[in-house]
Amino acid sequence: MVKKINLKQIERNIFRDYLQDGLVDIMFGAYFLLLGLGLAAGTAVFIVFSIVFFAPLLQGLKKRFTYPRTGYVELRQGDPGPVPWFVLGSFVLGLIALVAVLIAAGVIARPAQWYRWMPIFFGIWLTGIFLGLALSVGLMRYHVVAGVALAGGPTFALLPLTGKLENIGLLFAAVGAMLLTWGVFAFVRFLRKYPLPTKRDDDVTD
Amino acid sequence: MSPTEMEGTDLQPIADIDQLVHQPSRLMILAVLYVVESADFLFLMHQTGLTRGNLSSHMSKLEAAEYIDIKKEFVGKIPRTLLHLTDKGRGAFQTYRHDMIQVLEDLVG
Numbered sequence: 001m002v003k004k005i006n007l008k009q010i011e012r013n014i015f016r017d018y019l020q021d022g023l024v025d026i027m028f029g030a031y032f033l034l035l036g037l038g039l040a041a042g043t044a045v046f047i048v049f050s051i052v053f054f055a056p057l058l059q060g061l062k063k064r065f066t067y068p069r070t071g072y073v074e075l076r077q078g079d080p081g082p083v084p085w086f087v088l089g090s091f092v093l094g095l096i097a098l099v100a101v102l103i104a105a106g107v108i109a110r111p112a113q114w115y116r117w118m119p120i121f122f123g124i125w126l127t128g129i130f131l132g133l134a135l136s137v138g139l140m141r142y143h144v145v146a147g148v149a150l151a152g153g154p155t156f157a158l159l160p161l162t163g164k165l166e167n168i169g170l171l172f173a174a175v176g177a178m179l180l181t182w183g184v185f186a187f188v189r190f191l192r193k194y195p196l197p198t199k200r201d202d203d204v205t206d
Numbered sequence: 207m208s209p210t211e212m213e214g215t216d217l218q219p220i221a222d223i224d225q226l227v228h229q230p231s232r233l234m235i236l237a238v239l240y241v242v243e244s245a246d247f248l249f250l251m252h253q254t255g256l257t258r259g260n261l262s263s264h265m266s267k268l269e270a271a272e273y274i275d276i277k278k279e280f281v282g283k284i285p286r287t288l289l290h291l292t293d294k295g296r297g298a299f300q301t302y303r304h305d306m307i308q309v310l311e312d313l314v315g
Contacts, residue, residue, distance in 0.1 A: 011241040014253070063281065071249025072286065073242050197248075 011076075016137040018075060021066045022186025025141070025179050027058050032176025040169030065187075069194035083132040090128020094121040101157075115164050116157065119171045123153015126175055141182040148178045219309050226271050227302040231256055232264045236299045239274060239291040247287040265289065273298055 038047040098121040126149035134142035156171040234254040268274045273295030
């Protein structure tokens with residue numbers, strides 16, 4: 001029996017293979033973790049802007065670890081799938097949920113307390129982002145991260161913390177730690193599954 | 207019956223299928239290159255499961271037909287063979303898909 005295959009599936013498999021080394025997860029996980037800890041400590045400004053080093057650093061790591069093992073691929077800027085809709089949809093849903101909670105908690109009358117409820121919004125937004133990614137590539141780890149974000153939103157909003165951005169910071173730190181852990185596991189598994197070839201396979205002389 | 211002998215019969219559309227694309231190994235290579243911007247030799251080996259010699263041989267045929275563009279470069283001291291689907295190759299792949307769907311639909315119908 002011939003297995004069903006189509007170009008969309010091939011594209012999706014290639015994108016999943018692109019993520020199988022775990023480096024994107026490690027990078028985003030480390031970024032979210034540092035951002036979260038920075039927000040909680042009130043020193044997040046420099047961390048926010050460090051995103052500009054993300055792409056070159058990721059390319060450097062891929063060049064060092066991934067391309068010699070499974071080869072180089074440049075992905076096409078084609079149909080991005082459902083991810084943008086999940087990002088946009090969860091952003092709007094997060095805002096609606098936040099406004100509803102602010103009204104229900106009576107914070108509209110005490111605007112100085114609004115920041116405490118921000119994890120509700122970020123929790124839903126992060127859930128949408130990772131759920132969209134999970135449905136796009138079919139990797140279980142993104143479902144788990146989406147679950148952590150969804151549960152983390154209300155949990156961190158209800159924590160009785162004193163700092164202005166501590167609740168949001170801890171949410172990002174939790175999501176980042178989860179993503180970083182999965183990424184490290186995926187990276188170790190990748191290195192074991194694909195040892196460095198003894199001879200370069202692409203040294204072709206036709 | 208050779209493809210030439212079939213001319214003028216109802217089977218002509220089958221004879222018109224692009225043989226260069228139709229071969230399964232080359233079809234795999236073209237399908238992968240169709241959905242990416244470019245890929246190197248090692249990546250294609252992993253994706254298609256072809257051996258080094260096989261892949262190299264099919265690459266040469268596709269390059270000769272100008273369906274793919276092969277660029278050899280060095281990344282540091284490591285050689286890299288980069289493959290890219292040309293516009294001609296993209297068109298040939300699309301035509302092949304259309305023709306195959308048509309032929310199979312006609313055969314069934």
